Amino acid sequence: MKALHFGAGNIGRGFIGKLLADSGMQVIFADVNDSVIDLLKSRRSYGVKIVGDSINTVERVTQVTGVNSKDETAIITLFNEVDLVTTAVGPNVLKIVASTFAKALEARIAGGNTKPLNIIACENMVRGTSFLKEQVFTHLNPDYKDKVEQLIGFVDSAVDRIVPPVKPDAEDPLLVTVEEFSEWIVDQTQFKGAIPDIKGMELTDSLMAFVERKLFTLNTGHAVTSYYGKFKGYKFVKESIEDESVKAFVKSVMQESGAVLIKRYGFDPQAHAAYIEKILKRFANPYLVDDVDRVGREPLRKLSYNDRLIKPLRGTIEYGLPNDNLIRAIATALSYRNENDPQALELAKSLAEAGVTQTIKKYTELQDENVIARIAKAYETL
Template sequence: MQKEKEMKLAVQFGAGNIGRGFIGALLSRSGYRVLFVDISDSIIPELQKRGEYTVEIVGETRREETITPVSGCYPGDQLLLDAIAEAEIVTTAVGPAVLEHIAPPIAAGLKHRMQKGVSGALNIIACENMINASSRLKELVEGSLDKDVKSFIKEHVGFPDSAVDRIVPPMEKSGDILRVRVEEFSEWIVDRRGFAGSIPEIEGMQLTDTLTAFVERKLFTLNTGHAIAAYLGSLYGHRTIDQSIRDEQVRQVVRGAMEESGEVLVRRYGFDRDIHRGYIEKILRRFENPWLKDDVQRVGRQPLRKLGFDDRLIKPLRGTIEYGFPNQNLLIGIAAALYFRNEDDPQAERLRELLEISDIREVIPRVTSLKDADVLTAIENAYEDRGVEDLVRNYVRQWIRIVSMKEARDNFAQLVDEAMAGREIIVASRGKPVVRLTPVTPPTKRESSLP
């Protein structure tokens, strides 16, 4: 116990899989005792009782690691105020939408730190799938504080932005609620310019002066590929990401999309093209990891956020448009996202409702905030083509041809000829059959020369 009291203290907001399996584990390995902060009535008492948990690390091999000493508390506990007053580092892994909820207890803890006269530097790092998450957290924290506390923060508290990369899927149910499984690969890149005082030595933390390039590399590659693998996998009936990426049709589009977005990164930030292609292949192998049974329904959730203007699908698409690069695979991924359905995800349900009550031409700009007419048309066409492909895969017979509304408009005379020759022509919109084209007088024979 005495030895624990002599250890440096780190406060980790979020005791979920990423908090325990990634950031909390790195802090523990670096000599910190870690206090997890969460609202979970199952995890926090267990952390308090046991003071340790197991991380299962899987790659080509599998190994286990015990993380200790750890404890837990709730956001409203006095213990948290005292911990923030004492801590050398505070980290978060709660999700971008939750930052506004943890800002008040952090603000209260910083005020308590000031009142206790603690002059040592404290650094607060938000480890979220969000660009400039720490800077955003700082805005939220300072929003309710008076001038004196803001001055204290300016002098003693840093909010360095960071980029994190590690796949931490949900564990199958077991008797150990704290046990967590992670992939062997991990990356935590932090902007050195945002630190207050001396930069703490933390295992696995890489420092950079060009964080934006690495944030976009992850967003445009891992996040883009992961999302498209989930959305196409869902359409193709796959349950997990590893199953999806082993489907050559899915793999081809995922790789193609990451290569398209990669060309943007090469042009914008000067990444070496060959090295970046190696990075893409490494990500594909990570997706294939048989130990990481990551459900496509989990990875695909919150499609409205992921179709946002600055998120993993639309932002790289905008880059390809800016530089005049190909983007067909990105368009396919965006179309697949529009077809994503998950009754347990409010955003997926909201997207489904929007598509049921509004025309696709209205939904795309509303969801993506895109305004360029040519880009919107390209997404609409990809959406229609995506629906046709699904119908073809599920229902097509030798003498049925299914076409999109656009294809019907562009090739109407040819389709009439085919219908007169005996082929059943079905026109689809939004992935649903809407019109059947048949001759008034039944054909007398079938033409074997039909394509």
């Protein structure tokens, strides 16, 4: 089998691309980074360093090559040849690649290819593949829409693996470091044709439970560790979480967001408490040096209505659950400053010019005046 994977960065190579290759697939990475693509084409392999309490080893990924994703002719040709398309490009880039996807799907169908094809966006967002599908359909010729619906599966997924940036290795510049833990859960109801047998890919018919478990726990906790750690003067996630006051606060936030999950999806409270402890342990992984500014970047996106801070807060409001720590966490995110992050600069400008109340309303889209006032007060206290 052959897979076309968009995104040859650390996550693409260290997580999804590795799982596909480990399952016996030939993996073609598509990316705009010519140096990375040239290395993939010439070396046909790369190393993945896996680190954790019980492992510290380098595994080789083979059967790989690359193509420049701006080469539409090549991409269109590959769409007609591959058995699976995956992405790990970031939410904003999905909009950019959608037009090429549309042209490639039209060409595949026009050429008489009636074999089902599945597309999985492995992004750090809720229902990322459904979002990609919406973008593709805005570019799609109406004459092809029925056939695309019939033959092309747009499969949503939830992905979880910490892959921090590391200094390139001179001898193996494609080497990427990843944590031992990984989780890739896909919505089995959205596949067209046979579901591929991929090592490490878990099937579910209740994807949103796992999407929100990851969003409300890993993503929420990671962001809060970053914002509170930065507030206390730390540079790295690991040293932030080693501060007992930071760890206690992050844990209390995840307990509040976890109460929403338990109420909404019926998660076992003891099992979820163990999941929270596992997340905290992952943040403290001594082999992963992750900058708080990398994790905290794009604060406006992280403060948006359906993201890792506001969505769990909305859940506590919906179910009448405690949320004092989530309120404080949101206030801490509002205090994030980073001169190299356009969103952090925009946030600071809005706070200075429009004030905290209007800034909260604008970027979070919250309507509850009492909740907004509580966040504003917590921010002013900070």
